[in-house]
Every structure is written in structure tokens, then in C-alpha cells.
Amino acid sequence: MGRGQLVRQRVLVPLFGDVRGRVISWSSAGACGFKGTRRGTPFAAQTAAGNAIRTVVDQGMQQAEVMIKGPGLGRDAALRAIRRSGILLSFIRDWKCVESRADSKRLYYGRFILAPLMKGQADTIGIAMRRALLGEIEGTCITRAKSEKIPHEYSTIIGIQESVHEILMNLKEIVLRSNLYGTRNVSICIKGPGHVTAQDIILPPSVEIVDNTQHIANLTEPINLCIELQIERNRGYRIKTPNNFQDGSYPIDAVFMPVRNANHSIHSYVNGNEKQEILFLEIWTNGSLTPKEALHDASRNLID
Template identity: 50%
Template sequence: MFKNERLISQQQIQWKCLESKTENKRLQYGRFAISPFQRGQASTVGTAIRRALLQEVRGSSITRAKFHKVTIHDVLVNLKEIVLKSDSNDIQEGFLSVTGPKVVTAGDTLLPSCVKIIDNSQYVTTITQPISLHIELKIEKDRGYRIEKPEKYKDGQFVIDAVFMPVQNVNYSIHLFDNGRATQEISFMEIWTNGSLTPHEALSEASKKLIELLNPLLTIIEDGSSFKSKEDSIIIATESTSRQLQFNNTSKLEQTLFETFIDQLELPARAFNCLKRSEIHTIADLLNYSREDLSRIKNFGQKSVDQVSKALWERFGKELPNKKETIT
């Protein structure tokens, strides 16, 4: 290692908030600078933090709604969009009890003190007749995105495909600069959140999650206790077990695609946001579409279709058909 490189490696990486603003109650923006890095390090850190921001930062969402006397399916979509902030990791309950005629908003919901509604004006439904609407709500705190089977609950209860992702989008760029001794890298990171936490808070939580994920690896390296060396721990696969392993690997791949979010494609913001608005959240969701289907999405041009197809092939080895096959 050269002397200048040694000096760079000894410098402590620091971050600074360059810009912070609130667009509205459900959209906050922050821009940060992180440096100094040796060449190649900024990309490693930037990719890791971006994925942690989108997948590891926890959020709260309504996950179940129970209607009394009346069922309004359109309400479920609006309940899913309500932005919440919870200080508790436990399951909470909320209630929505109103009598019409009335425009019902998120602010009409009764919640425990540990749960806060970010925007009370979020629309839920409109009651045009003098009737009562009573809904029991289940609120949970988690990470990522949860898809549940609709037949899981009965007795007037409806599950909601909950989104626990307070970070809406992340971009980062890398630039070179000369400090007089050597060339270094600086990363600029942009973070958008839904208002339930600030970009600063999201960056801090994502960094902590990365440290928690990597800490166990230090223990493995130091004591080696997690590695088995006994002969009886080695499994020799026969022809029959090989077939079973191949089947299991296929099932695991399908499950992985079901649980993998489209943010891992690292698409441009325009294409990413169009897919999210069309309820395409996972790779499995995306594989249900053909190139022709994608081109029909509003504001989703041919360039975006090509970007999605290229990213899907490069990262997962999957191709989208030009058109859906019809069975006759």
C-alpha cells in the first residue's frame, strides 16, 4: 500500500446533510454527502445503504380491517395508503366509527397514544346517507411488503397487503476529487420518505441495521464456532437426494422472487415509481406482465420497458415475453 493510500484509509468517513425540506406531510426530502472513500468503496457503501434504506427500515401499516354491517371494498385501498408512525413494536388496534352524511378522512380514526397519523386529511370514503360506518383496524410494525391470502380471515375481516416502507426512493451518485495527496471518492445520497420519519432518521436506522447484520460475521471469524468440521456433518447426496435438492432449489427460487422487491433492479426513479403505482412491488409481480402489458402502463414508455427487461435479465436471468400467451 502506498503512503497516500494509507493516509486515506486512516481518515474517518463522515457524512453531512446538504439539504433538507418537507414537500408536504407525506413527503420529505434529504440530500447527504458521505466521504472520504478510497476508489471503489463509495459504490460498495452506497449500494448497501440504499438497499438497507428500502428494505430494512421499519414502518407501520394497517394490516387488517373488520367491517360491521356494511362492507366497502374501495375503503381497503384507501386504508392501505394511510401513513402511520408507531412508537411500539406490538400489534395495536384502531377504530373508525362515523355517521353520515360525511367525508371520512384518516383524522376520524381513533388510535392508541403510541400511534400517530401523519396526514389527517387522507381520504378514506364518503358517506352520502345517514348511516353508520364501523371499522376495526389492526396495526403492525414491520419491514418490507407483506402479501397475505385473502381467505385467511373471515367474519367480516379483510386482510390488507401492507407496505411497511417509510423510505419511498433513494438515489446516490459518486464523484472523484483530489485532496492534494491522492484521488478520493465522495458519495451524494438523496432520500425521500413518507413523512413518518425524516431522511436523517432513515439514514441512521439503515446504517444501524447494516451493522447489526454484519456483526455476527465478526464473531464467526474470531472463534470459528459457527463452522462444523465433523465428518458426520457432511451430507453426500445420492441420485435421489440430488433430484430432491433440485426441486427444493426451484421452490426456493420461486419463493425468493416472491419476496424480492423491485428496488433491487435499481431502476431509474420514473420507471420504479410507475411500477409501484401499478401495484407491482416484487419480482414475482413483475413476471406476471409481458413487455406489451408494461407499455400500456400510464407514463411507461418503450425506454422504461427496455430498462426493466435489461435489469431483470442481468440480475435474475429472467425474460419478459413480448406478449402473454393465450390458451385456446
């Protein structure tokens, strides 16, 4: 009887490989032509599983181990499609959350395990997941600010306690949650005296502030402060260039990454005569995503 092993998968992405970890067959909802919200439907999962199974069956595999990232209707639909094909599932592996907490509005922590894995697989998966978590997940942040009251970045404005540079640094730290595509213009317009916080930013319905209490500026006199802001959804980070000033607007260092840090560790053990491994994955996020959501997105980007 032929025996295969699934080396990694997320919901809607069946990925089959041999016992040496070589990929034999995989598919995804995106590869099957599903777009947008349709990619997360049970039908998309069933279709992706069916496509992956065809190659497996053609190569004579009759038994397989399957690893699945995440719960849900899509997971169940994919498993049903595999079982209907006649492939015997000898084992189903999944990420398991063993710890989850919110240390603050802008700091979430999650700890996950994946087991059992063959010797060498844990490090391969751990390195790939960490890279995807830190570099491949999209986030939203403020990338540019404009105000008629700002002559240059290092100036001060009468009636405002902070310097312009300090205000720009405070805007950089604002954490946003959105499904935004591309860029969008938003604004702050407030009359002093008083404290200006993140809740004073006028946003479209598709954008949400994670922590409304984040400080922006302190107005010490009855002046009007109006700032036009540009927000953008992207991935990675972008450092402002010294000469990138347009029409009195000032670029802000953009850190789009919602994952603050990610670490993995490995525990090895012997099961009978076979050496196996447990992969531990720790994820810290800025609150715009939970660690579980970040793990899901990283798995999707790793495959797609």
C-alpha cells in the same frame, strides 16, 4: 507507524479497518449489552468505542481515520474515548446534509454527502445504504379491516359513495408514525352524512397520524360506519393472500417501508496522486420519518 482507516460507522458503532477496507475491529452499543433507550446514551457510545479500540491497539495501530454517522452526545463521547486511548485521529468523516425539504406532509426529501472516500468505497457504501434504507427500516401501517356491513371485498354499501375495495385501498395509504411493537387494534366509528378521513381513526397515544386529511370514505346518508382495524409495525411489505379472510375481516396489502426511494451517485476526483470519491445519497420518505432519521436507522441496521 501503523495507519488504519475506518470504513464506516454510525454513532455508538466504531468500526476500524485497514487501508484496503478490511475490517479489523468494530463494536456497538447493542453488542455491549445496552438495550432500548440506553443504546443511545453517551455511556453506551463510550463503552462501544472502548471495546473497538482494544483490538486496534493490540494490532499496533497508532493512527486512524474515523467516519461517524450523525451528531450528538454519543458521537462526542465516542471520539473522547478514542482520543484517550492514544490513537491519533488524522481525519474525522461524517455524513453531511446538503439539502432538506418537506414537499408535503407525506413526502420528505434529503440529500447527503460523504467524503472523502477511497476509490471503490463509495459504491460499496452506497449500495449497502440503499438496501438498508428500502428494506431494513421498520414502519407502521393498517394491515386488516373488519366491519359487519361488509359482505365481501368487492361489494358496495348503501349510503357510502366508495366501494369496499376503494375504502380498503384508502386505508392502505394512511401513513402512521409509532414506536409500536407487534400489532394493535384500533377503530373508526362515525355517523353520516359526511367525509371520513384519517383523523376519525381512534388511536392509542403511542400512534400518530402523519396526515389527518387523508380520505377514507364519503357517507352520503345518515348511516353508522364502524370499522375495526389492525395496525402493525414491521419491515418490508406483505401482499395479502386470496384466502386470508378471518371472521369477516379483510387483509390489506401492507407496505411498512417509510422510505419511498433512495438513490446514490458518485463523484470521482484526484487529490494529489490519489483518486478519491464523494458519495451522494438521496432519500425520500413518507413523512413518518425524516430522511435524517431514516439515514440513522439504516446505519444502525447495517451494523447491528
